[in-house]
Amino acid sequence: MDYLPIFLEVAGKRVIVDGGTTVAARRIERALNAGAHVEVFDPDPGPEVTAFIGNASLTHHARVPTETDFVDCLVAYGASEEPERDALLHSAAKAAGALVNVADEKSYCDFITPSIVEREPITIAISTGGAAPVIARILRARMEAMLPAAYGRLATFLATFRGRIYEAVPNGRNRRRFWENLIEGPVGDAFLGGEEGLAEERLIAELEGGADKDLKRGEVWLVGAGPGDPDLLTFKALRMMQHADVVLYDRLVGDGIIDLVRRDAERIYVGKKSGDHTLSQHEITKLMIERAQRGERVLRLKGGDPFIFGRGGEELEDVAAHGIPVEVVPGITAAAGCGAAAGIPLTHRDHAQSCVFITAHGAGGVLDHDWTRYARKGQTVVVYMGLNALGEVAQKALGQGVDTDMPVAVIDNGTRLTQRVITGTLTDIEARVKEAALPGPALIVIGHVVTLYGELGVKGSIDTDNFAMRLSAGVTL
Ligand SMILES: C[S@@+](CC[C@H](N)C(=O)[O-])C[C@H]1O[C@@H](n2cnc3c(N)ncnc32)[C@H](O)[C@@H]1O
Structure with missing residues (x-):
């Protein structure tokens, strides 16, 4: 990763946009949406920038900026498409300590602008680190099509219950599970299906019915990862990879697949090849049992299908003998x-x-x-x-x-x-x-x-x- 992804708070802060171009208009729009006070410099802005003039959070200066204009400026955008003007903006804004981005001039950029998918209050930022912005745009279009608009409203709705959920489920790990169950279970279904009243009723019933009663139980999920191509994972495998607390994975599970596991999940390599066993079969099973008994959701990720030359059956016999709930997800066998x-x-x-x-x-x-x-x-x-x-x-x-x-x-x-x-x-x-x-x-x-x-x-x-x-x-x- 060449850039650090962060979301910058700009509400009430000074953001300068130098230029009257279409690119300038996009920068202005984004900064205004994030609550910044935007100062636009251009003697003769184009129609897209002119359309913003009159906005209470925007000041237009019909000239190019000078050094003193950058005092107390948090972010400065160069979008004039004039190389000399970009160079002046860059040196003046840097001298004032601002973060600078000049369109199409990498050497003048402290940061890059990602492609954005907005589902207020959710924002998804996509970047290819400048390598191939078109890919970021294509991904953005796919996500726009994939994410129901109601996700943003669901986030706002659930936020009003944050405090009550915190009290009802004090343990951090259990609370994460509770949130996942809400969003992907009957509450989320009702809300995304347009029945907001029903979603609220269900959520209150969950909170009043002992919210964390079933959350302390550990489980073992035996999941097939397919023969290597990440696109051959099943939806269910992917969902479980996003929910597991710990993942024990084999040598045949490709890197591209491991990358899809939830970021915070612990990953333990237990690969085996003839004559070189990281952990013995007995030790792998023991580890799964211990972790599940601690209340963790243990995902055993295997190449191909777990029940076809995968020793899945043997692993489960021992787990089941300890009374631990088990689920098996098939994979595409080699x-x-x-x-x-x-x-x-x-x-x-x-x-x-x-x-x-x-x-x-x-x-x-x-x-x-x-x-x-x-x-x-x-x-x-x-x-x-x-x-x-x-x-x-x-x-x-x-x-x-x-x-x-x-x-x-x-x-x-x-x-x-x-x-x-x-x-x-x-x-x-x-x-x-x-x-x-x-x-x-x-x-x-x-x-x-x-x-x-x-x-x-x-x-x-x-x-x-x-x-x-x-x-x-x-x-x-
Ligand atoms: C221990 S078996 C696991 C089989 C796995 N459970 C399945 O359903 O595909 C390992 C063998 O599967 C085959 N195999 C697994 N992935 C493969 C791949 N991507 N290409 C070719 N053979 C593969 C090889 O014969 C390898 O020695």
Whole structure:
């Protein structure tokens, strides 16, 4: 982050705008809305600035400013579009100790002006740190469309109950939960649905009925984070990530996803890869139980789906045995995510009428599968945790009589910007993958559906380690 985001109090303070341009008019408007006393300097302002003249909080000077004008000025905006005048404004305003912003002249800026979404009294400020203001504007437009106008009124309405809520729910963490339940529960629903009287009745009933009775209980949420692309999270997963007190997350959960966790939530990395366990499975479960018993909402965030090769079942057995309430949120499992991102359908009327998910590894190492049961005509087999055992898998399958031409794809870092797909047959796939030096995680897809790779026009499916191609494929950054 290159800039410190703050909201500055300017009510009753002097703000100078130098210029009569459209940009000047936008600056004037914002400063007036924030309660500033605005002084505009311009000998011949354009119509948009002239429209403000007559406002009780604005003084117009039909000249350019001089050094003495900046005394006691908190913020000075340069918006004249005249380089010499901007330079004078900058030096005079700096000498007077004001914060300066000159439009389109980064070297004259102490701060930048963000894009704003207003839902009085809520203000959302968006900035790209000057890198790409158009993105900020696009995001702003999306948020405008997403946020009901009544959110602002909801904030004003709830503010009138602040003191009573503070008394009714003295504990800070419980109070946050109480607010969340209000806003996202029946009170918020009624208010946003236009039934303000009902919202008030419900809120009073909550306060009078022992507001913090259910708030002290801890819970465990087992949540699937999908295969890596943050856009593949479910709405429910995202909501829970915003409400958790502590998040225990795995190695396969991508950075872009962890960034979406509530800022104040504690984040604990409990990642595991073969031979390198930050915490043992027993320690992870113990930690979840201890935290939930303290009354915390514990979110266990796992790559893919928690119940598909995720050991979710084992973790929950112990938690449930301690009487702790548990909720499970499914995620897109790697097979589904990688198949879609690579353009390889896992079933297809002409190629595969069934699909099985198996793991190459068990507790004791590489599993001794009967490959003739899995890798056969009309079926797709997706092998999890098989990258390091690829040679052994291929040799065993061939040794058991599986067709030497059986098509195989290895999808590495599926759905991520770094996705790569290597295809071949059971006979040559090991050598091809060795040459590509894939870092993992990777899935092995065995079956005739692999022949459709690159044939279906799925965006981003071909040689997707090419960053530009991923961008054109519509991957969200
Ligand atoms: C312990 S399993 C977890 C599976 C997860 N619960 C799921 O539903 O996807 C880890 C294996 O999932 C596969 N995997 C997970 N994410 C992947 C990705 N983005 N690309 C390819 N394979 C992935 C790999 O085979 C990896 O070894």
